[in-house]
Amino acid sequence: MHPLQKNIEAFVKLGEFLGQFREIQHSKKEGILHNELFYEGFRHQLKLAEESNGWFTKENLAFALDQWSLALTKENLLQWLSDYRVQPASSRKVAVIMAGNIPLVGFHDFMSVLLCGHSVIVKQSSNDRHLLPYLAKYLQYAEPSLKSRITFTEDKLEAFDAVIATGSDNTSRYFEYYFGKKPNIIRRNRNSVAVLTGKETDAQLAALGEDIFRYFGLGCRNVSKLFVPENYDFDRFFGAVYPFRDIIEIPKYANNYDYNKAVYLMSLYKLRENGFLMLKEDESYASPIATLFYETYKSADGLREKLTKDSEKIQCIVASDFTPGEVAFGKTQKPELWDYADGVNTVEFLLRI
Structure with a gap:
């Protein structure tokens, strides 16, 4: 053989x-x-x-x-x-x-x-x-x-x-x-993002919870930032991810939640939160544990241009019919064998050395 x-x-x-x-x-x-x-x-x-x-x-x-x-x-x-x-x-x-x-x-x-x-x-x-x-x-x-x-x-x-x-x-x-x-x-360092339009189904938003909370958000394929249209309805998002609320029962996660919340409040940052996840408007891609950064966008084309420019900071883009190579909601931590980290083909590299 x-x-x-x-x-x-x-x-x-x-x-x-x-x-x-x-x-x-x-x-x-x-x-x-x-x-x-x-x-x-x-x-x-x-x-x-x-x-x-x-x-x-x-x-x-x-x-x-x-x-x-x-x-x-x-x-x-x-x-x-x-x-x-x-x-x-x-x-x-x-x-x-x-x-x-x-x-x-x-x-x-x-x-x-x-x-x-x-x-x-x-x-x-x-x-x-x-x-x-x-x-x-x-x-x-x-x-x-x-x-x-x-x-x-x-x-x-x-x-x-x-x-x-x-x-x-x-x-x-x-x-x-x-x-x-x-x-x-x-x-x-790389982080993953999700692009929301406001037209997502409840099932898609619930699946996004898996992309956010699996492994407590510690993986580079975990979504750490949302891009949302102006005046986005975050209440619907919070409702869809509510089934993940038991994550706050994990001591290490709860400690990070409490610590980061205290830091944000002392710094007078505006927060949206639901008792187990904080949303903070921020241009950075890497959000702390128990926090999800978000940024608003005016046009889809403008956002595509930004994500292309920042491609070396991004591992996955979770979206629906937004950009080639996007990952479906709920699938970031279920990569195929041919989904290479950082887009670098490991096998091709190994066969060249």
Whole structure:
């Protein structure tokens, strides 16, 4: 069997394994490869992940695993890679520096390196260090040839041929300094926006709540800003997202809500709020937790021009028939394998190095 086919099969098996953890109440299934070795151990890793990071709730861990189990099918993997000539000839060592804002946020980079025939050296965030090493071990059992191609390190990165690094605008300067001479993808801060016209259905606005509140808004694909027409009816928006009100019961979220509200009120900013979300008029794209920035627009064409000019700050645009490449309401945290972060094609980069 071709090495790529073997590796695809391993990730398909991993997807089937993860399918047991798609709900908060885990469901052990028959016929899952190596389940006797890994099922209980992974349940323990999920517990450790939740205990070590207050943002990694049972609900968000289950959601992340659900999305990966749905993505890792043979059909999806073949569709994703069918446009490329993946040859295992010249294997490189690729360092992947991961963020830790949402569970398994660096998994796509990790998988891309391996499927392109390279070896991966993983430097994890301290905020998300329990899940991936365990899943990597599962992959190594599913496909033994991967054993020599996966390394995790907490030390200074050395002896690598290329790097994929994800961080903030501040860390990106550090990455550029240290890794700029190697082939690289260096990701900076990006945020996602939603364009509303006032004609959205209640169902679309409710789905937008998922784009805002999933992972507490910590992902770059989470909507952190609204663009609305002048005199927009925010009461309708607040009514549509009201089903997400229980988010205020999460202590870390509630603490951020209280703190940011106090700061805004002391600064005499005008706010709209509903007890679990604040709306603040602001030209910035990156809003704090429990806050959504908004800006009004006069013309659709003018807004399109602005979003094009600011494209390097934007990850996703949620809208309906507004611009090419837009994301449907409720879909920002459900990307396909071929939806690349920052619009940079990771596979093409890996096949060139």
